[in-house]
Amino acid sequence: MSAVQAQSLPAPRRIDHERPQRRLRPAPERAARAKPRLAYAVIALGGVAVIIVAQLLLSIAVTQGAYEIDALQMQQTTLTRDEQKLSEDLDRVESPQFLATKAEGLGMVPNSDPVYLRLSDGAVLGQPTAAEGGAGASAPLVPNALIDGVPLGDGPKAGETPLEGSPGHSGDAATKAPAGAPAPVDGGLPTPATH
């Protein structure tokens, strides 16, 4: 800063005049601040340590979890495979071809001449005819490669409880049914040809 300029400015002159006394004063001692510094350092370092340990623990937990997930996923794969195997078997035996063959094995035959009983006046619509035991259902008319070679197990096996609808049962049902029924049926109830 040049002297000419300083003189031409009136205001700063007063400040220049006072300044020299303030220069080079000793800094006040700050002995009291030494203690907090250590505490901060401990807190900071401790925090870092805690974070590191926490991260380590978390990492261990996550890794442990990864193994658990892996084990469970392996289990899931196995179970999915089992489920697929079972549902394939189920779908096979649910197919109409399989059901029809089983039904025929039990002595059932399809009836293409349905007869209707009208409840309002008790009229019988249609001619009751015995269902003919056609080769129909069991013949391989509608192929299914999936049930080839699947054991059909015709009829109830020895030792199994006979199903309802076997001769003894239906005989009882037929004798009980007409009692109390005002059905004006000519010629009695149709008798299945299978018996």
Next chain:
Amino acid sequence: MNRTSRHPMRRILLSAAVLVALVGVFVVRLVDIQIVRAAELNEQAQEARSQPVTVYGARGDIVDANGKVLADSVMRYDIVLSPKQASKAVVEREVPDPADPEKTTDVVVPLPELAAELGAVVGLTGDQVQGIITAELAEDPNSDYAYVAKLVDTETYERVKELGIPWVYADEHPSRRYPNGAVAGNLIGFMDSDGNPGAGLELGEDECLAGENGEVSYLHSLQDWVKIPGTEIVHKQAHDGGTLNLTIDTDLQWEVQRIAEAQRQATGADWATVTVMEAKTGRLLAVADVPTVDPNNPSAIDEDDRGSRSFTAPFEPGSTFKALTAASVINAGLADPFSKIVAPYRIIFPNGANVNDSARHDDQQLTLTGVLIESSNTGMSQFGELMSDRARYDDMLKFGLGSETEVGFPAEASGDLHGDPDDDWDNQTKYATMFGQGLTTTAVQIASVYQTIANGGVRMPVTLVDGCENDDGTETTPPTQGEQVISAEAAAETSQMLERVYQDAWLSDKWNIPGYRVAAKTGTAQVPDGDGGYLKGYLVSVSGFAPADDPQFVVSVSIMNPVKMNSSAASAPVFQEVMSQVLKKYRTVPSGAPAPELPATW
């Protein structure tokens, strides 16, 4: 010291500049690596340390109207071996030590034994397995990949795994399965051996069904191959295909196919089709084409029989078409069921067309009803000529003929109305088209014509696919807007005439369904040989609907060339059985009042 202290500022500035420049270079590089190219580099790093794994998006299921699965996706496995390893590796197994039963000892298992074990599981002999190995080695001594068996099921896969042969492994191979076999196989189609849709809805609705395979990669631990958390990168998201809902009922479809195939075999016919349609909605409940392909094993059947002829094979419909002509004439107000004509055996019309009936007879005094009952070509021609060819043609178009149905089945035929009536119909064709010759329709189109008559003249769009449920939850729905083709009165009168046909025609005792009023018409159509003439055999058919007083179901039967019974007597029992089954299955209420009497003669 002097020199350096002479310009201290310059030195500081210089080193500062160098420092800033250096730091700048590092910062730019850092930003470039960490931010700008971060994704790319990460991927490269990932690729270097891991292999992308395919996540299979499953192909969607095809289900029937009740949700029963007709086609679904399953995981199959290709069993693969490494010929190189098989020839070199020494396989040891722990077996109980013969000297000390409590200890085990390692025994080297020779290759023939391993080959025999593997072969037994996949259905080959040990020699065959060894043959695969030697053949592959002869081609490439370093070969690591040879198929032993393709598309084996889970059970076989697990048994192969249990063998624990180190040079045998398995590749996943998503595949398709049809639990009901040939039931609706004609409609569903099949996949070819490469896993691409080959025919039917698999092909036509591929857009709905196809899944999209995804790809992920992840880092894994060195020894036990455990995925390291947070390292998975999804390169491409996998999507499952949508579920395709059909209007078909599996049980009915099976029964209809069974009936049709039994009759086809009994009559020695080439093929047969049966269509069952809901009269009020146009929904197809069953479409049988026999012989039918089993999609699990398409090659078991002749290639021509693997599709759906109901959609793809147009034929000259013959007399079932007379119902359409009669409905058109009544709708135009030019005749009614009581209108009278004299039907001779043969008529030569003024334009030179020569029309005759199928059997020689004296002149008959018939009403329009009688013409249908007797199925008189000469009678029908006299009614048909009351309308202009153009008006009849326009009616045919409105009935849905001459263009593919709304189903849009793959390779669906439009049928051929023999071009334009003014330009392309010759004098004979003008009359032949009145009784269903000289033009072609598909079986589904004929069913749709009867649906229109059954539904008060309103033609509903033919529906086979009820919609597609995508994996994101969206759903498509088919059109349901009908179109009035003929007046309700004309439809009702045609329906009543068809009831008389059902009751009085020569087949009436063959197709009787007690308790119901049925409207039906037979046809015995000549089959063009492709060279302008006709073959010796006939296409016999029956189309009709029931109950006639409140039509619910349309059934249309066509049998091609039943050599043992070359008349519609071959198709009538099929119609009777199928219609009975349909009425029984859907618990249809039997008709009350009897069919109205209409005079057939005068």
